[in-house]
Amino acid sequence: MKQWRAVCSVVLLLIVQGCAVNRIGDNLAKGIEDNNDLVLVGEGLPSYLLMVDGLILTWPERTSLLRAGADLYGAYAGLFVEDPDRAATLNEKALDYAMRAACSQRSDYCDLRQTPVPEFEALLAEAGDEDLPLLFTLGSAWAGYIQTHSDDWNAVAELARVRALMERVVTLDEGYQNGQAHMYLGVLNSLLPASLGGQPEQAKAHFEQAVALSQGRNLLARVLYAEHYARLVFDRELHDAQLHKVLEADPEQPGLTLQNVYAQQQAQRLLDSADAYF
Structure with missing residues (x-):
């Protein structure tokens, strides 16, 4: 676990030195995506999750950090967690971070789960290229949440919103x-x-x-x-x-x-x- 502590130390040092927080959030997930050792990542990823939690406590409205948190929690739940109850809890946190990221980027996205579907689709129709990363993160986290809450009909009923998000991503790029x-x-x-x-x-x-x-x-x-x-x-x-x-x-x-x-x-x-x- 020493290598993961070193990564955390470097990241925190860069923050102290004034490194752009947005760039840190964007790069956290990339370092995970390019690793070819599932065992190493599975053992070390919880350290990243705890670090991201701490960064979000410091910058609770930083969209890039919230997106990184959503992506990392969703990836960990999907790839490494076999216990269904634990996976459901982790995906719930991933979706919470994704929803908070949406709200921090656009104030009209702050109540997407309660927004009637026609209004939801109208909001998505207004989304532009600058919203693309957010839409994909939100759709991915939401899909993971529904998968691990398939016995909850309220969650299953939200599949149409995930479909609309991904269709908008396809339309944009x-x-x-x-x-x-x-x-x-x-x-x-x-x-x-x-x-x-x-x-x-x-x-x-x-x-x-x-x-x-x-x-x-x-x-x-x-x-x-x-x-x-x-x-x-x-x-x-x-x-x-x-x-x-x-x-x-x-x-x-x-x-x-x-x-x-x-x-x-x-x-x-x-x-x-x-x-x-x-």
């Missing part, structure tokens, strides 16, 4: 974060089969666009394509082809390395269970 908004929309459209109101063909199009926009570097897009679409429509050939491509790829890609290493683990898990599923 579909290539943002290697097309990951398309990845989220792919999952949202494949939650149910077509017979129950799902939209699997739209899901397929979103997954394929996510892969294309990242030039195949976003390996998690292929894993989710296999898990959520190919399994939904019982396409074993597509399922296995996507997962083999993931396992054959180089996971070390700027901004995607940690996620890609995790994707390769999940690809192997899905292949190992394919005979039983299909």
Whole structure:
């Protein structure tokens, strides 16, 4: 854990010396994203979380720090926490930070969960390029929250708001974060089969666009394509082809390395269970 204490010390020293707090918030998540050691990150990330909590206590309305907190808590809950109750608690904190970031950036975003859907969509229609990072962080944190609160119908009812956020991200810049908004929309459209109101063909199009926009570097897009679409429509050939491509790829890609290493683990898990599923 010494290396993580050193990172914290350096960051705090830079703050004392007058380094821009916005830049610190933006760079915290990047250092995690480019690490290829899931075990190291899993053991060390709680130190980052505690540090971000402390920074936010000092600068409670700093949008970049609140966004960093939302991203880091969401990533930790999604990648490293298996206990469902703990994951739910961490995702709740991620969403709280994301909502606070939204409010700190735009005062008309301070009550988004209670805003009627038509007004919510109207607010999103006014969002510009400068709001793009916030919209993506908010949509990601909200999706994670709903996933770990799926037994709460009030939470599930908010899926339409997550969809609207990601659709606005796609409209503003579909290539943002290697097309990951398309990845989220792919999952949202494949939650149910077509017979129950799902939209699997739209899901397929979103997954394929996510892969294309990242030039195949976003390996998690292929894993989710296999898990959520190919399994939904019982396409074993597509399922296995996507997962083999993931396992054959180089996971070390700027901004995607940690996620890609995790994707390769999940690809192997899905292949190992394919005979039983299909």
